[in-house]
Amino acid sequence: MPVKIDEAGQQIDLVQGTLEMLILKTLALEPMHGYGVTLRIEQISNGIFRVNPGSLLPALSRLERGGRVKSEWRATENNRRAKYYLLTANGRKALVTERDQWQRQILAISRILDA
């Protein structure tokens, strides 16, 4: 996926699907518009992950097609119109399973690395 990890000048491709999991997690807190998601991921990861719109918007589109998020136009805090994304029940379930899988993967990988 074209999500880049910008760490110490190094760019590493993210594992496929990771971005979607991060978006789901972000949206699990509250409905957000696109820039909000970028900002939240950047803030929480202390600036390590910076998601550009070229990756974010296709990912959101895929999630919406997959029925994991839905969108609606709402007014922002500055009284402008923006497309807000909401997590669906389906998305909530998907987040749980993906998170579970991810943690097991991490555990396995670190076991191998530490062996």
Next chain:
Amino acid sequence: MHWIASLIVGLKSLFQKQRVERELDEELESYVEASVAHKQSAGITAEVAHRAAMIELGSRNAVKHQVWSSRWESTLDGILQDIRISLRMLTKGPAFTIIALLSLALGIGGNTAIFTLIDQVMLRNLPVQNPEQLVTFGPENGGGEAGGIDMGSYGLFPWYFARQLQADPGPFQGIASFCSFSDKVSVRLPSTGGAADSGTPAILAPANLVSGNYFSVLGAQPFMGRAIAPTDDDTPGSGAVIVLSHHFWQQALSSDPAILGKVISINGSPFDVIGVMPENFHGIRQEMEPPDLWAPMTMQTVILRQPSMLTPSGGLYFLDVFGRLNRYAATNKQALAQSQNWLDQQVRTGIRTEEGAKVTPARLQEISRVTVPLVDAARGASSLRDQYGDSLKILMGVVALVLLIACANLANFLLARAATRKREFATRLALGSSRARIVRQSLIETLLLSFTGGVLGLGIAFAATRVLIGFVSQGNAYIAMDPTPDTTVMLFTLGLSLLTGVLFGLAPALAAARTGAAGNLSDSSRTAQSSGGKSARLWPKMLVTVQVMLSLLLLVGAGLFLRTLRNLQNQDYGFERSHLLLAEFNAKLAGYKPSQTPGLHQRLMERLSVLPGVRSVALSASPPISAGNWSSSVTIPGYTPAPRESMHSILNRVSGQYFETVGISILAGRAFNNADAANSQKVAVVNQTLASHFFPKGDAVGRSILIDINSVKGPWQIVGIARDTRSGDPRNTDPVRMTYIPIAQIDPFLPVDSSTPAATGVVAKPAVPEENQDRFAGMILVRTTGDPAHSIADLRASVTSVDPNLPLLRITTIHDQVSHFMTHDELISSLTGMFSLLALLLASIGLYGVMSYNVVRRTNEIGIRIALGAQTPAVQWMILSESLLLLAAGVGLGLPLTLLATKYLKDQLFGLSPLDPMTFAVALFTVSAMTLLAAWLPARRATKVDPMVALRCD
């Protein structure tokens, strides 16, 4: 159900592309606004924040494109776009498109047409349950009645034996039988009253006699009513029921829904209609003219109008027998061998019982080796398959080759076009298009061509199949073949179109993909064309070489078949093949008794001989040349046959003037004349082969001959020797023995068989002697002074004036009668001829195209050469030599291929070797001439290049 939702959303967004785009624009807008607002809140000035936000976003269009292509409908959209582009490209070059579509339509159409026939004749299973379990006992491709043969030879059995197998089918699920021929019967339909009305006109329809379990063993269900059951086929003379074919029900009875239970009259006897079979059922035998009626075997005397053949022992061999294997035997070789063994045991026992006590040990040995092979009948027993199978396979090969040549042509054209479009491809690559996209567009273009060609081809195939079936049917009004393509044929055409498209589209597509983005853009278009690299120029040449190769193969094949047909036609037939009209009639069907025949024959001869333009008239049992024959073994007093020597002779009963009318010359003695009447000395004429075989000393005239058929036993005194004639298949050049006897001298009654034992329980026959059915003639022969076809109307009128009820079954000229034996030779030679010329034409167009393109490509070079002083012949030679090289390569590779391929045609040829030098020479000459012509035109154009123009332009 998630994918359905996705499908709907996707399609919606596809149709509302503008709305989707607007929404995306708005979202991006709000994204930037949010970004700017956030940056401003961090204390950055509005202008700087805006610039930073725009940089973060990057190309707005790129983002939109990424979102769009993350959705599945974008692929579909792209394909639609490619189709639009392709259509535009194709309409831009109409000449190419038309040539391409035409050659594809002809190629695919030819393949589809031949495949339709192959499918119907060779591939289709019978429309019954588990057809793979059906086997016929022995090959069932002929019909007739025979005596004095081993049981099961020609696949024929007597009634009592078939009945025995039927009662005890051993390891088979069931064994059933049917009459090996379907004679035409005269049918009168019920009038509105429901009873068979003698007032309605009679219809002639082929009827087949079947055993009671025929339909149940076949596993065929009736369309309505019931099929014939074993109870119908119980005792000879009972069971007057009839099952109709769907075709007969539809044509003759206008699909009368209330036909069941009505009575129709067949040959004057009433039959109850009990059922109608489904449309695609024609019996186990797939025949050109399938039966329209099925009657129980017990009605044999009525249907065949012959004395009973249903004798409790012995009797004529006239039944075909088939069985349904048990479940294991159908799949397991060992179980099949067991069934085969069982059958052979039954047949051997049957033969031993028939031959009784007189069997020698040598004969016993022979009998113990008799075997009647089980023949797979899942697709029915078919004489069509035997007759046309090989021809169809060859034709399939021919049309496949033609399609290959057409493919090579198109590949060549497209390669040339791909070369001229290099700049376009390079531009598209430079603008960010992917190679896959370019290949896809290129393939879509070729597939569009091939599928359009396929659709046109289906139309051509439909028309061609109609013509072919008409040709094969030889004027039969109804045959069980249908030109309408079914699902199998449609799938075949679809697959073929796809394959064709990939075949001729792949090379150009790959060539397009190989285009490098750099370099080509800066080249001028002409230098780009000439710098295609070695491989780019090798492809077209290889394709042309292959075309020359295949054209040579096809031309040689066509030549061989053409000469085979010529050889067959130009044989010495022993009789004159012009000015003779043949009319088949059947007095039996009109209700004549044998005793009435002399009068009828007399009246016919008198009435016909006074017709204008008629030189002479004769009657006979069979025409001088026919597929079936009346034959028997003969006995010659004073001649002792060697053990197992064949005493066989073909027989014909003829009126006086037969030899004169047919044009068979008498070599010794005399022909029949009017003095050979019923009460005078019985005489016979034999042919040369018979005379020289039995009377090698040349003393045949004056000797006598006996025929081993009771009704015409003789003795007959030989009064003349006639020339040998071809009496059957013109490919069979072995001399055949023939015996002619005067029809007027055949005894009116059968000799009383004194050996019939009265103690078998059969009721003793009344002492009335049985009438001799062999007194009927079946054929009127008329020798005319002018075109025999012009006398047909007169002949009909004369016969009607003698008796309006006398049915004339078929009227042909002798020329057509002989041609019928060569239908498949004519078919194969004319079709291979046509297709090979088409192939040659395509190949020439291909070569012309490649060479013209080469000249255009090398205009610069040629211009420079001419400017530097090259002479016209040198320039011409430069271009020509290239074509000559291709021709040499094509012929060099094609000759061995052809020599190899023609070996397989050996069985199809007649009177020439598959290496016939004449054919090869003509084919080579034709290929060379066409190639040189195709190459000479561009070469001439090359010499016309104006150096100033060539150098200045571009």
